[in-house]
Amino acid sequence: MPLNHPVPDRGRSLLSRSLVITAAFLLIWSCRPGNSGEVTPSGVYQVVETINGELSALLAASGGYSGPVVDRPLPTRRQPRHVLQKAREVMLKVQVLRAENGLPETQLPPFPTTEATPADSKLMVTAILRDVLDLRSKFNVTTPVLPAPEVAGKTPTDVYAGLQRASDTLDALGVPRTMPNDVCRLAVMINEELEGILVARKRTQPAFIAAPGTGSKTPEDVYAQAYTVLDRLRAKVEADPGLTILGGIVLPNRRDPPLTPNDILDLENSLLAELGAIEATLGIASRIPVPPLIRGRTPSDIFDLLARAQALVAAL
Numbered sequence: 001m002p003l004n005h006p007v008p009d010r011g012r013s014l015l016s017r018s019l020v021i022t023a024a025f026l027l028i029w030s031c032r033p034g035n036s037g038e039v040t041p042s043g044v045y046q047v048v049e050t051i052n053g054e055l056s057a058l059l060a061a062s063g064g065y066s067g068p069v070v071d072r073p074l075p076t077r078r079q080p081r082h083v084l085q086k087a088r089e090v091m092l093k094v095q096v097l098r099a100e101n102g103l104p105e106t107q108l109p110p111f112p113t114t115e116a117t118p119a120d121s122k123l124m125v126t127a128i129l130r131d132v133l134d135l136r137s138k139f140n141v142t143t144p145v146l147p148a149p150e151v152a153g154k155t156p157t158d159v160y161a162g163l164q165r166a167s168d169t170l171d172a173l174g175v176p177r178t179m180p181n182d183v184c185r186l187a188v189m190i191n192e193e194l195e196g197i198l199v200a201r202k203r204t205q206p207a208f209i210a211a212p213g214t215g216s217k218t219p220e221d222v223y224a225q226a227y228t229v230l231d232r233l234r235a236k237v238e239a240d241p242g243l244t245i246l247g248g249i250v251l252p253n254r255r256d257p258p259l260t261p262n263d264i265l266d267l268e269n270s271l272l273a274e275l276g277a278i279e280a281t282l283g284i285a286s287r288i289p290v291p292p293l294i295r296g297r298t299p300s301d302i303f304d305l306l307a308r309a310q311a312l313v314a315a316l
Helices: 009-031 041-061 080-100 118-133 156-172 180-200 219-239 261-282 299-314
Strands: none
Touching: 041 080, 041 118, 041 156, 080 118, 080 156, 080 261, 118 156, 180 219, 180 261, 180 299, 219 261, 219 299
């Protein structure tokens, strides 16, 4: 949580100076041409690492641990679409932190209707940095955090890993932990995306009856179900030239128990990134908005929704 003591005059001066430095770089980044031929993963990574520096400063000011929050292995090969979906996750968490500190929330832009590019991610992470900078005064951060240098040769996988660090730091800053309601909302969205693809392909939507309940489901059960949906979607894409997407579907490394709703949410975001790429291949010009949050959901509810998603994938 932010500190509430007044900022001394000298602190205000340092705060203003650091904001001016970072805002100047922010202006340069946002004014650069926005086509994918001129924006590289290295350029996106530079902004992400600046975000991580700013978030670490907020965490240190709040009295939290300022070192690496979680030591995660490098993810499997990621494409720009996965980077963009991860950036959307970070953007949503930043909005929660802003709301908790009395700042207005920024509306999340829709996912692009064409294959996502580094330029799309650059716009998103620049917006994240702008929103994070507003939090400096709420946390009384006065130490300048200089923009990160650009490092050549970075890949979308590197950018994705940097965004995962940002997501972990936001959790450490007090963003409410992911609940089954949040996971259920994305499971609903996955079903709606699949329904839209079936309509675009003129396929018949299958009748689906949930299997009789076999007791309460655990996060491990739900994660396994989501992983199966993604794996079957991978097989469908590989077998059907009409569903070809850039780089194909690369399954992420499976997480080991114990698992949390956050682990499932990460897998669902991978699914949504792949579905967005399929929609781009099919020329679907609209995107499903994030559905409203429905409270009181359980892992069993999510399990049933993902079981239905499996049936929809089979009908593609």
